[in-house]
Amino acid sequence: MNAIEIKNIGLKYGSVVALQDISFEIERGELFGLIGPDGAGKTSLFRILTTLLLADSGTATVDGLDVVRDYKQIRNRVGYMPGRFSLYQDLTVEENLNFFATVFGTTIEENYHLIKDIYQQIEPFKNRRAGKLSGGMKQKLALSCALIHKPSVLFLDEPTTGVDPVSRKEFWEMLKRLKAQGITILVSTPYMDEAKLCDRIAFIQNGKILSINTPEKIIADFPYKIYAVEAENNYEILKQLRENPAVRSVFSFGDSLHVIFNGELRIENGQLNVQTEKNNYQLSIVNCQFKEITPTIEDCFMALVNE
Amino acid sequence: MFRAFVKKEFYHILRDKRTILILLVMPIVQIILFGFAITTEVKDTPMAILDLSKDNATRQITERLAASNYFTLVRELHNSEEVEKAFQTGSAKLVVVFSENFQENIIHTGEAAVQVIVDATDPNQASTFANYASNIINQWRMENGEWRMNQNNNSQFSTLNSQLRIVPEIKMLYNPQMKGAYNFVPGVMGLVLVLICAMMTSVSIVREKEMGTMEVLLVSPVKPIYILLAKITPYFALSIINLTTILLLSVFVLGVPIMGNLFLLILLSLLFIFVGLSLGVLISNIVETQVAAMLISAVVMMMPTMLLSGMMFPIESMPKILQWISVIPPNRWYVEGVIKLMIMGVDAKYVMKEFAILGFMAIVLMTVSLKKFNIRIER
Numbered sequence: 001m002n003a004i005e006i007k008n009i010g011l012k013y014g015s016v017v018a019l020q021d022i023s024f025e026i027e028r029g030e031l032f033g034l035i036g037p038d039g040a041g042k043t044s045l046f047r048i049l050t051t052l053l054l055a056d057s058g059t060a061t062v063d064g065l066d067v068v069r070d071y072k073q074i075r076n077r078v079g080y081m082p083g084r085f086s087l088y089q090d091l092t093v094e095e096n097l098n099f100f101a102t103v104f105g106t107t108i109e110e111n112y113h114l115i116k117d118i119y120q121q122i123e124p125f126k127n128r129r130a131g132k133l134s135g136g137m138k139q140k141l142a143l144s145c146a147l148i149h150k151p152s153v154l155f156l157d158e159p160t161t162g163v164d165p166v167s168r169k170e171f172w173e174m175l176k177r178l179k180a181q182g183i184t185i186l187v188s189t190p191y192m193d194e195a196k197l198c199d200r201i202a203f204i205q206n207g208k209i210l211s212i213n214t215p216e217k218i219i220a221d222f223p224y225k226i227y228a229v230e231a232e233n234n235y236e237i238l239k240q241l242r243e244n245p246a247v248r249s250v251f252s253f254g255d256s257l258h259v260i261f262n263g264e265l266r267i268e269n270g271q272l273n274v275q276t277e278k279n280n281y282q283l284s285i286v287n288c289q290f291k292e293i294t295p296t297i298e299d300c301f302m303a304l305v306n307e
Numbered sequence: 308m309f310r311a312f313v314k315k316e317f318y319h320i321l322r323d324k325r326t327i328l329i330l331l332v333m334p335i336v337q338i339i340l341f342g343f344a345i346t347t348e349v350k351d352t353p354m355a356i357l358d359l360s361k362d363n364a365t366r367q368i369t370e371r372l373a374a375s376n377y378f379t380l381v382r383e384l385h386n387s388e389e390v391e392k393a394f395q396t397g398s399a400k401l402v403v404v405f406s407e408n409f410q411e412n413i414i415h416t417g418e419a420a421v422q423v424i425v426d427a428t429d430p431n432q433a434s435t436f437a438n439y440a441s442n443i444i445n446q447w448r449m450e451n452g453e454w455r456m457n458q459n460n461n462s463q464f465s466t467l468n469s470q471l472r473i474v475p476e477i478k479m480l481y482n483p484q485m486k487g488a489y490n491f492v493p494g495v496m497g498l499v500l501v502l503i504c505a506m507m508t509s510v511s512i513v514r515e516k517e518m519g520t521m522e523v524l525l526v527s528p529v530k531p532i533y534i535l536l537a538k539i540t541p542y543f544a545l546s547i548i549n550l551t552t553i554l555l556l557s558v559f560v561l562g563v564p565i566m567g568n569l570f571l572l573i574l575l576s577l578l579f580i581f582v583g584l585s586l587g588v589l590i591s592n593i594v595e596t597q598v599a600a601m602l603i604s605a606v607v608m609m610m611p612t613m614l615l616s617g618m619m620f621p622i623e624s625m626p627k628i629l630q631w632i633s634v635i636p637p638n639r640w641y642v643e644g645v646i647k648l649m650i651m652g653v654d655a656k657y658v659m660k661e662f663a664i665l666g667f668m669a670i671v672l673m674t675v676s677l678k679k680f681n682i683r684i685e686r
Contacts, residue, residue: 013686050526052684071682072528080526086519090322091315102311103527145523 001064003028003153003184004049009058011044011207018044020207022058026186026200031179033198034188035301041207042188043083046157049186050080063152076104079151083158083188085138089131093122093141096130097148104149114181115144118174136167143174154178156187160194172197192298203301210304215297222295224248224303227265229257231288246274246281249306251299258299265290308529312537319511320541330507334499334549335556341491342561349435354378355399357390364410368421368447372403377439390424400426401436481566481651488561493645494616496553497638500546500576501612504583505590506604508542512591513600522684531680539584546580566652575648575658578665579641585672586637592679612638640664 004026011019019041026032034042047053049062051071060067065074087096097119101108112119118140125133130141139159146154156175160168172194175185179199187198195201196215203210211218231237238257241250248260263276272283272290295303320327354372358365373380381398384390393399406412406420413419423440427433482489512535515521524534550573557563565572586608594600613619615629616638622630633639644661647653 047522047684052522052525053686054683075526076528078526080523082519082522084519086523088315088319088520089518091318095315095318099311099315100523100527102308103524103529105308105528 001028002026003030004032004060004062004186006045006049006060007058009045009048009055009060011041011048011053011055018207019048019055022204022207022209024202024209024212026184028184029179029182031175031185031187031197031199033195033201034186034204035190035192035195035201035297036188036204037190040204042204043157044207045204046080046082046155046186046188050078050155051075077152079146079149079154081142081146081154081156081159083161085142087130087138087142087145090129092127092129093133094126096141097144100145101148106149108148111148111150114150114178115147117177118147119144121170135163136170139163139167139171143171147178151183153184153186156185158188158190160189160191168194192296192301195297201297203304205301205305210301218297218300219295222300222303224260224295225265226293226295226299227259227261227290228253228293229259229288229290230255231257237285237288240285244281244283246276246279246283249302251302253296253298258293258295259290260303309533309537312529312533313540316511316537316541320545326507330503330545331548331552333502334495334553337495337499338492338553338556338561341495342488342557349377349432349439351379352377352401352436353381353399354401354403355382355384355390355393356380357384357387357402357404359407360405360409360411362408362410364413364419364451365405367451368405368444369403371443371447372440375439375443377436394424394426400432401440403440488557488563489650492553492557492561492563493642493649494613494619496550496576496645497579497616497642498609498612499549499553500580500641501583501586501608501638502604503542503546503549504580505587505608506601507545508538508584508587509590509594509600509604510597511542512538512588513594513597516591516684517596525682525684531682532677535588535677535680539588542584542587543580546583550576550580563649565649567648568655571655571658572645572648575641575644575662575665578662578669579637582637582641582665582669582672585669585676589672589676589679592676592681595685608636612636615639616642637665637668640668 002025006025007023009019009022010017022041022045034045036042044053048055049060049067051067051074054068062074063077067074088099091099097108101111122133122137122140122144125137130138133141143156143159146156160171163171168191175187175197179185189195198215200212200214201218202212213221229237229241234252234255234257238250238252241247241257241259246262248262250257250259261274261276263274263281266273266275267290272285274281274283356369356372358369369380372378378401382393384393384402387404390402390404393402402424404422404424406422409419409421421444423437423444425433425436425440515524554565554572558565587604590600590603594603611632615622615625615633615636617633622633622639625633640661644658644665647658647661
């Protein structure tokens with residue numbers, strides 16, 4: 001039995017389609033990433049799985065329990081951390097944790113081993129009000145609260161949004177450790193660089209799943225050659241490339257541009273030639289280096305979105 | 308689990324120092340404001356006199372007016388221009404003008420002119436002033452009829468005068484001193500309780516929705532009824548504290564007695580608190596933001612509560628349609644019941660109607676709000 005099974009889930013807000021015929025499964029003990037930009041439908045899907053929203057069509061099970069019929073049992077055994085910081089800002093760290101432990105009929109002591117790694121880092125501030133914590137500490141507290149009852153499935157909706165890079169890294173290390181304890185984790189993120197830390201990922205855009213696979217497989221299956229360009233004036237080059245019919249896509253990527261051509265790129269006598277099915281294009285771009293690279297997850301996502 | 312919930316609610320309330328201060332101090336301020344400042348009682352109204360005859364009779368009447376609690380003589384005017392000035396500068400609210408040869412005229416013709424001029428910007432007050440002033444003047448006339456006849460031997464007038472001697476004896480039931488406090492204490496009780504129960508409860512539930520904590524609570528084994536009951540409990544406690552403060556203040560500071568059964572009064576109040584709390588829960592089910600909760604409580608509940616509960620305007624003199632609407636706000640029945648129990652001191656059987664209506668409202672509202680409580684979140 002899979003930890004989560006989603007079959008043909010659809011959801012509309014009025015006339016706006018939020019989710020469209022979503023189907024996939026998540027295995028037990030898997031760290032599954034839902035990757036997509038804001039407004040892609042990640043939160044809606046999370047809410048359906050955590051029994052907070054009713055889908056318009058389709059079915060879903062969590063831990064083998066139907067999200068509509070067995071919502072009470074599901075609420076007993078999942079951990080949910082909403083995208084927005086959703087703890088009591090006027091309660092202290094310890095009071096928050098205590099409260100959620102009690103709500104789930106347990107105590108901090110009973111499951112301390114689960115949250116120890118995370119909670120130890122914020123324990124020095126346990127008498128501080130949650131509203132006065134930094135972003136990273138808030139996330140750690142929220143995760144502790146979501147974990148305190150030893151859930152079998154953990155739902156983390158954009159847990160690292162608004163968190164500094166160091167805390168983000170720590171956070172993902174924690175997720176690895178939780179996974180090692182056998183907890184299934186569904187995590188959503190808009191950060192592509194976090195995708196490769198998951199066992200499997202699903203790209204979601206405009207309420208549709210674009211692709212599901214392991215990050216390695218997604219990169220290996222990338223159908224194009226991709227080049228990185230570094231130049232002094234990236235913006236000028238970007239504009240030129242955009243106008244060129246030989247260029248399939250070009251995106252700014254940090255300090256460089258990632259370019260995909262419509263055909264084979266050849267460099268002859270310092271001249272750039274692109275051989276497409278019909279024509280041979282010459283690129284008159286000087287003073288820059290084209291270097292073939294392994295695609296990143298973001299390249300894969302952008303290519304999928306473009307299609 | 309329930310205890311942890313209630314504890315959490317108390318933390319929320321007690322840590323929000325400003326709100327708790329408002330909640331506890333507001334009833335005290337309201338009672339004192341209504342009791343001493345905003346009063347319809349006529350007391351020490353500044354009065355000026357324009358006495359054109361300056362004889363025994365006018366002096367006596369002036370003294371009587373000035374000696375009463377209602378008026379204070381602030382000025383003696385000398386000509387009619389000064390009358391208008393006295394009103395314009397606000398130094399007098401009431402001017403009494405005696406015509407020339409006042410006593411002479413009474414003695415010889417039995418008629419003399421006295422004019423009472425009142426600032427009628429507040430018409431209710433103005434007619435009260437005028438009434439009090441003419442009562443005092445009439446009283447003087449009654450008592451001095453014989454003194455005048457003895458002096459004058461005007462037998463014709465004396466018979467006329469004795470025929471006119473029909474003195475109605477007015478008895479002010481339940482509130483013999485005509486204290487305003489008797490009227491507004493029940494009103495303020497209703498107002499404060501509905502404010503705390505309905506408004507604060509709805510705001511505090513909606514806050515959980517707005518902050519997103521409701522999402523986390525819903526994805527937990529907590530039964531919705533526990534969430535609601537835990538929300539209600541601290542406000543219930545607060546309401547009881549406020550009820551006690553109001554009753555103590557009105558008895559010991561304003562001198563409004565509790566004529567009827569204290570136990571019944573408290574029972575009625577508890578019932579009303581329960582109605583208010585269920586209203587609060589109901590509002591929180593409908594709206595999504597704290598501002599909306601506040602607005603609904605204020606506009607949809609406070610306004611009709613104040614205007615239609617009979618606290619400010621008597622229900623009997625409203626247009627029929629408003630009278631029909633006025634049966635809806637629970638305050639109306641509570642205030643009516645409190646007046647009966649506290650001021651009139653009636654037996655239990657005369658407040659059965661109020662108990663029944665409020666009880667009915669409590670059951671209906673609580674059932675509806677529990678049924679409507681969303682176990683999921685709004686789209």
